[in-house]
Amino acid sequence: MSFVLKSVSRVFQRNFLYLSGQTFKINTRLIYDASVFGIKEYENARFNAKIKASPGLFNSIKNRLQESISNNSNEIEQQDLNMFLLLSKTDDDLELILQAFKKIKNLLLIDRDEKFGERFTKLCYLLDNSDKIIEALNDDEVRPSLMGQLTSFLLMNRFIMDKKNDMALKVFDQYLENIINRKKFNERPDAKTYLKKQNQLIPFGHLRLAFEALLNINTKESFKKMQEVLKQVETFKSKPNNTALACCFLLALRQNEPNFAYQIALSVEKFNLTLTNNLKAIALLKQGRIDEAFYFLDSILNIKPVRVKNDFEGKFFPDALQAFSEEIEKLDEKNTFKREKFELLLKEANMKLFYQDLYGYCTNVNIKSNALKNK
Numbered sequence: 001m002s003f004v005l006k007s008v009s010r011v012f013q014r015n016f017l018y019l020s021g022q023t024f025k026i027n028t029r030l031i032y033d034a035s036v037f038g039i040k041e042y043e044n045a046r047f048n049a050k051i052k053a054s055p056g057l058f059n060s061i062k063n064r065l066q067e068s069i070s071n072n073s074n075e076i077e078q079q080d081l082n083m084f085l086l087l088s089k090t091d092d093d094l095e096l097i098l099q100a101f102k103k104i105k106n107l108l109l110i111d112r113d114e115k116f117g118e119r120f121t122k123l124c125y126l127l128d129n130s131d132k133i134i135e136a137l138n139d140d141e142v143r144p145s146l147m148g149q150l151t152s153f154l155l156m157n158r159f160i161m162d163k164k165n166d167m168a169l170k171v172f173d174q175y176l177e178n179i180i181n182r183k184k185f186n187e188r189p190d191a192k193t194y195l196k197k198q199n200q201l202i203p204f205g206h207l208r209l210a211f212e213a214l215l216n217i218n219t220k221e222s223f224k225k226m227q228e229v230l231k232q233v234e235t236f237k238s239k240p241n242n243t244a245l246a247c248c249f250l251l252a253l254r255q256n257e258p259n260f261a262y263q264i265a266l267s268v269e270k271f272n273l274t275l276t277n278n279l280k281a282i283a284l285l286k287q288g289r290i291d292e293a294f295y296f297l298d299s300i301l302n303i304k305p306v307r308v309k310n311d312f313e314g315k316f317f318p319d320a321l322q323a324f325s326e327e328i329e330k331l332d333e334k335n336t337f338k339r340e341k342f343e344l345l346l347k348e349a350n351m352k353l354f355y356q357d358l359y360g361y362c363t364n365v366n367i368k369s370n371a372l373k374n375k
Helices: 001-020 039-052 057-070 079-089 091-107 110-126 130-137 149-162 165-184 204-217 220-235 243-254 258-267 273-286 290-299 316-330 335-352 358-363
Strands: none
Touching: 039 110, 057 079, 057 220, 079 091, 079 130, 091 110, 091 130, 110 130, 130 165, 130 220, 165 204, 204 220, 204 243, 204 358, 220 243, 220 316, 220 358, 243 258, 243 273, 243 358, 258 273, 258 335, 258 358, 273 290, 273 316, 290 316, 290 335, 316 335
16 A cells, blocks of 8 residues: 555544544534424523512412313413413423313314424423433324424434434425425415524425434435435425435445435435535446546645635535545556556645545535534
8 A cells, every 4th residue: 555545544543543432532413403493492491481480380280280281171271271381391201291282272273283293392402301202293183283494393303313214214304205295285384483594394304304214213214214215305396405405325335225325315416516526436436437436536725715703615525536546446556647646636635634524415414513613
C-alpha cells in the first residue's frame, strides 16, 4: 500500500473513532431540536402553572376527574383536563388523562381534539414516557388526536430517538392514511397544528424521519418499503429533501443495491453539487467504475464555497475517499500513470475531509460535536 493510501486509511480510522464517540464527546442524537416545535414552550407553561397553582388544586382536579370517569352522569370540564395536563407528573396521571379525554372527546371540535394530542405528546416527551404514547396509539379512540401534522412529527422523532423505528414507521403509515381520508372529504386540520413552512402534502420532516427509520432497520424488507414510499410520494406530488434522499441512498448501498443508489443520487437537487457528486462517486465506486467516479470527485475539488454557514460545501465524505482508496488498490500495479493520478487527487481530497461520514450526515442533521463548537 502506498504512503498516500496509508495516510487516507489512518485519517478514515481517526474519523471513525471521532464519529463513534471514542475520541470526542458527541451530542445526543436529535434530528431537530425539539424546543423549536414547542417542547420548551410547553415546559415553561407547566412550570408557570405549578407556581401559580393554589395548594391542593392538583388533588382537587384529580378527584373531580376520577369521580367523573367512574360516574357516567358527571361531565368533565375541559378546563380541568387542560390544567391537569399542565400539572401531571406520573404514569398514573397520564393514564387518568387518557381516560378523561376519551369521555370528553365527543364534545370537542376537531381542532381542539388535535391540540389535545399535541399537548399530551409534549407531556410524554417531557416525562420521558414513550410507552404511554404507544398505548395511546393503540387505542382507537385516542389515535386520531395524535395524527395532527406537528404531533405525528414529534412522535416519529421521539420513537427514533428511543430506537423504536418500527413505531416511527407505524405513525408515518397512519399519518398517510389520515391524509388520504381527509383528501377524500376535502378536510383540512387546524392551521395551529401545522408544521411551519410546509408547501407539500406530505411534509419534508415526516419523509425525513420515515427514511431514517428504514435506514436504521436496514433489512431487505425496509429497502422494499423505502421503494414503496418513494412511489407514494410521487402520487401525492411531494418529494423528499436531500437529507432524506441521502438516507435512501445509504440504505440502498447497505442492501447491496448500488445501481438503485446511483438513481437516487441523480434525484438530489442539482444546486447541491457537493452532496450529489459525493453520492454519485460512492455509488459508481461500489460498482467498480473508478474512472467515472474520478470525474465527480475531481469536480468537488473545484467547488468554491460561497455560503459561509454551509461547512459541507466542497468537502468529501470519508466514505467516498475510503471507497476510492479501495478501488485504487485493485488497479494493476503496472498502470503507474493512472495510480499516480488517482493518488494525487486522493491526497488533495484528504485535505478537505468532512467531519461526518454519510451515516452521520443522515442522522445528526444540524448537530455538531462540542469539540467543533468550541474551536
